[in-house]
Amino acid sequence: MAENQHFASIIRAYDEYRAWGLAKADRLERHYGKLSDADRAVMRVDNKVAGMRAAVEQNARVIAQLVAPHRASVPAGDDPRVQVAMPQPDGSTRFVPTSRTDYVPESDLEKVQSTLKQFVREWGAEGRAERESAHGPVLDALRKEFPQPEGVRVLLPGAGLGRLVWEVAMAGYVAQGCEFSYFMLIAADFLMNRLGAAQETVTLHPWALQTCNAVSAADQLRPAVAPEVPPSDLPEESNLSMCAGDFLEVYRDSEAAWEALVTLFFVDTAHDPSEYVRAAWRMIADGGVWINMGPLLWHFHDMPGEVSIELTWQELRSLIVACGFVFEREEWCRCSYTCNPQSLYQMQYNCIFFVARRPPRQPADGSEP
Amino acid sequence: MAENQHFASIIRAYDEYRAWGLAKADRLERHYGKLSDADRAVMRVDNKVAGMRAAVEQNARVIAQLVAPHRASVPAGDDPRVQVAMPQPDGSTRFVPTSRTDYVPESDLEKVQSTLKQFVREWGAEGRAERESAHGPVLDALRKEFPQPEGVRVLLPGAGLGRLVWEVAMAGYVAQGCEFSYFMLIAADFLMNRLGAAQETVTLHPWALQTCNAVSAADQLRPAVAPEVPPSDLPEESNLSMCAGDFLEVYRDSEAAWEALVTLFFVDTAHDPSEYVRAAWRMIADGGVWINMGPLLWHFHDMPGEVSIELTWQELRSLIVACGFVFEREEWCRCSYTCNPQSLYQMQYNCIFFVARRPPRQPADGSEP
Known part of the structure; x- marks a missing residue:
């Protein structure tokens, strides 16, 4: 991978952390939804999920600080040599430049x-x-x-x-x-x-x-x-x-x-x-x-x-x-x-x-x- | 998954162990091939790879003993309800009954x-x-x-x-x-x-x-x-x-x-x-x-x-x-x-x-x- 594109993918991963972390809290909350109200209250799991979200937000704030000065180093353009196969709604596959896919492994x-x-x-x-x-x-x-x-x-x-x-x-x-x-x-x-x-x-x-x-x-x-x-x-x-x-x-x-x-x-x-x-x-x-x-x-x-x-x-x-x-x-x-x-x-x-x-x-x- | 098909998949996994284990020894040997002859000799890695193969063979013999009496319980026919998507050489996908795919995750x-x-x-x-x-x-x-x-x-x-x-x-x-x-x-x-x-x-x-x-x-x-x-x-x-x-x-x-x-x-x-x-x-x-x-x-x-x-x-x-x-x-x-x-x-x-x-x-x- 071209060096610049690699660097951009790291920044993207840092940027993606917040959504990824919040999705994990969402998933857990969805599963806790299968418990009875009484069980959820006894265990206070709703409080914990709220705490997890707040923690992810705080981590994301630190990450934003960490990444901020490096954004300038991310190239604006795409390196057309680096492409990712993206499945299309019609079932076909199209190759698009990495930076346009927002794909973070x-x-x-x-x-x-x-x-x-x-x-x-x-x-x-x-x-x-x-x-x-x-x-x-x-x-x-x-x-x-x-x-x-x-x-x-x-x-x-x-x-x-x-x-x-x-x-x-x-x-x-x-x-x-x-x-x-x-x-x-x-x-x-x-x-x-x-x-x-x-x-x-x-x-x-x-x-x-x-x-x-x-x-x-x-x-x-x-x-x-x-x-x-x-x-x-x-x-x-x-x-x-x-x-x-x-x-x-x-x-x-x-x-x-x-x-x-x-x-x-x-x-x-x-x-x-x-x-x-x-x-x-x-x-x-x-x-x-x-x-x-x-x-x-x-x-x-x-x-x-x-x-x-x-x-x-x-x-x-x-x-x-x-x-x-x-x-x-x-x-x-x-x-x-x-x-x-x-x-x-x-x-x-x-x-x-x-x-x-x-x-x-x-x-x-x-x-x- | 139908119970019988599930049981068959377990037997298949046990049966597949030998090939899977030997492939791991092959992979390591291939990588060791990048070392100089002198380095390989100093470390005696060729002996080790031979030992790994012998160990896998011995494990496979025990597994064969373990599985033998249960083969009779594996249904001969296929359950057409349980199918696996298999990629075809022409790029298309075909669904085939599990037991015909020899697929072991x-x-x-x-x-x-x-x-x-x-x-x-x-x-x-x-x-x-x-x-x-x-x-x-x-x-x-x-x-x-x-x-x-x-x-x-x-x-x-x-x-x-x-x-x-x-x-x-x-x-x-x-x-x-x-x-x-x-x-x-x-x-x-x-x-x-x-x-x-x-x-x-x-x-x-x-x-x-x-x-x-x-x-x-x-x-x-x-x-x-x-x-x-x-x-x-x-x-x-x-x-x-x-x-x-x-x-x-x-x-x-x-x-x-x-x-x-x-x-x-x-x-x-x-x-x-x-x-x-x-x-x-x-x-x-x-x-x-x-x-x-x-x-x-x-x-x-x-x-x-x-x-x-x-x-x-x-x-x-x-x-x-x-x-x-x-x-x-x-x-x-x-x-x-x-x-x-x-x-x-x-x-x-x-x-x-x-x-x-x-x-x-x-x-x-x-x-x-």
């Missing part, structure tokens, strides 16, 4: 929903436990490895909403995040640059549409405030940057350019993890380290037509060793990911936490340089 | 896969921890409530592969399971009646196709043996029965017929949970109890066109109280469900465990009878 709306939950994971008070379990060991390893942070370059692909990049920069390192998803990039810009500069927070209701496994309506509708710390706390002399794009493309020519590569819930985003391993080897400086934390939920495993080289941890590990890395730490860490702490459903990953070194180069004759 | 194949995992949950050694956490409190509550089990009638809807029904019967109660899914009923018959009578076990590879979050190929391909205890251990004088059908239909006329109703991972299978609550009230004898363990993962929540009255625990609880039940115990229990203990992905439910009593009837004047 369900998967994109779920990404909007995930982005709202990501606000909590990365910048909300309720996300603290998740951050401690996932970011904690990574930051500790970085500090142990490089007690003097000045000038130490750390690259974090899959940066999401930028919290760990920010923490790494706060700790004094030269931190660069890279992110592929426009959903994340737009939200990260909002949180870190715009809210950050204004020292403001936003209130979201990230679980409002989760009608399964809720303890109470109050739980389901509870608000989350983000950010819990002002991103602008970053000292003047800090060095934080964010890069938009595919890690493999953006750093194609990057060689020995980073003292540390930090992959947090990232290696399983690969079509072909061997490309990630070789890119890591190429871009990490001699003597530098690769720090990883995450599971192996291969992102393309259920996508028809996508290459998806799904490896076990032992397989991936043997590839990393064959490439030349030396494992110095290898542990299992329990971490959840955008998990609703109040839900009856609780998931956790047994994450692979490792520190692998690219050994310092030895001169050809084996003597000390 | 992906969701049915996933149910076959789930049934294999259910073998482990209910009857395998690796399922012990799951059973202890979920069955343990239920059996304890039953024993505390009815220390003399003789003649105490216990109904267990959503009986699955029958393990808890069997445990309840082993403890001396009159145990009746009810199950709606033919996938489960066919497998339960195989495990409890046929393997049970022959004192045999089967070996399955329930995780063989789980290519995400695996630690090693050996983990992924490891066998599970079931049953770990012979179902035929049940003493002669035991009283165990299984009923096929929809709980609401089967027990439509059941009144005050059970001293205990045990719902294990069951209340969330309702389209309308208020119907379950009223059925529970009607069928439990005066002074009897409803024992529940499970989350609220409403089964129809994501099915278009299905009624799905999704309630929070507080809402459901208020309905149960309004109906007349008195809660005597109410606790949260952590239980997983067909979770692969070796996977990097670990999920648990914070289950609602309750004991609610249908109070003994008081005579109209309030005096003792």
Whole structure:
């Protein structure tokens, strides 16, 4: 898809959230209509549905703020190369440019929903436990490895909403995040640059549409405030940057350019993890380290037509060793990911936490340089 | 769908498992083909793919055993009322009877896969921890409530592969399971009646196709043996029965017929949970109890066109109280469900465990009878 059209489709998905969310409240209300008046009154479900609508409206207001400055980047014209087959009332099919169809796939709306939950994971008070379990060991390893942070370059692909990049920069390192998803990039810009500069927070209701496994309506509708710390706390002399794009493309020519590569819930985003391993080897400086934390939920495993080289941890590990890395730490860490702490459903990953070194180069004759 | 046609579609799904599983191994092998020979050799992925195929073949052999006696029940003819739209090579659509299409929806194949995992949950050694956490409190509550089990009638809807029904019967109660899914009923018959009578076990590879979050190929391909205890251990004088059908239909006329109703991972299978609550009230004898363990993962929540009255625990609880039940115990229990203990992905439910009593009837004047 042409880049501009792709960007436009992301904005459309954000814009569609309100109607999509309200339709979910409508559906539930319709089903509750089958209950007797007495049952509905006992359970006060009408109040809850009203609360769900109010929550969706509030989420939509935040989304509108988030998207506003990016509308100018959406091309007015259509790219005639990108068309969608639309069924016509007479049964035939006509191809029309994407932007005229207002078509938003369900998967994109779920990404909007995930982005709202990501606000909590990365910048909300309720996300603290998740951050401690996932970011904690990574930051500790970085500090142990490089007690003097000045000038130490750390690259974090899959940066999401930028919290760990920010923490790494706060700790004094030269931190660069890279992110592929426009959903994340737009939200990260909002949180870190715009809210950050204004020292403001936003209130979201990230679980409002989760009608399964809720303890109470109050739980389901509870608000989350983000950010819990002002991103602008970053000292003047800090060095934080964010890069938009595919890690493999953006750093194609990057060689020995980073003292540390930090992959947090990232290696399983690969079509072909061997490309990630070789890119890591190429871009990490001699003597530098690769720090990883995450599971192996291969992102393309259920996508028809996508290459998806799904490896076990032992397989991936043997590839990393064959490439030349030396494992110095290898542990299992329990971490959840955008998990609703109040839900009856609780998931956790047994994450692979490792520190692998690219050994310092030895001169050809084996003597000390 | 006509009942016979429905049954035929279940058998077709079981029969289709082998081709479906082998296609998954083929797909992975095709993707691994993009790796260099050296990488493939280092990771020994070719061995793994061969192991996956062998595992699927073994699973298919067990499935063939399981299905064999039920083939006679599949009608030879077609029910012309049940047709499926099949796209034709010329672009048109033709309606053909279901049984001629060999069409098996992906969701049915996933149910076959789930049934294999259910073998482990209910009857395998690796399922012990799951059973202890979920069955343990239920059996304890039953024993505390009815220390003399003789003649105490216990109904267990959503009986699955029958393990808890069997445990309840082993403890001396009159145990009746009810199950709606033919996938489960066919497998339960195989495990409890046929393997049970022959004192045999089967070996399955329930995780063989789980290519995400695996630690090693050996983990992924490891066998599970079931049953770990012979179902035929049940003493002669035991009283165990299984009923096929929809709980609401089967027990439509059941009144005050059970001293205990045990719902294990069951209340969330309702389209309308208020119907379950009223059925529970009607069928439990005066002074009897409803024992529940499970989350609220409403089964129809994501099915278009299905009624799905999704309630929070507080809402459901208020309905149960309004109906007349008195809660005597109410606790949260952590239980997983067909979770692969070796996977990097670990999920648990914070289950609602309750004991609610249908109070003994008081005579109209309030005096003792």
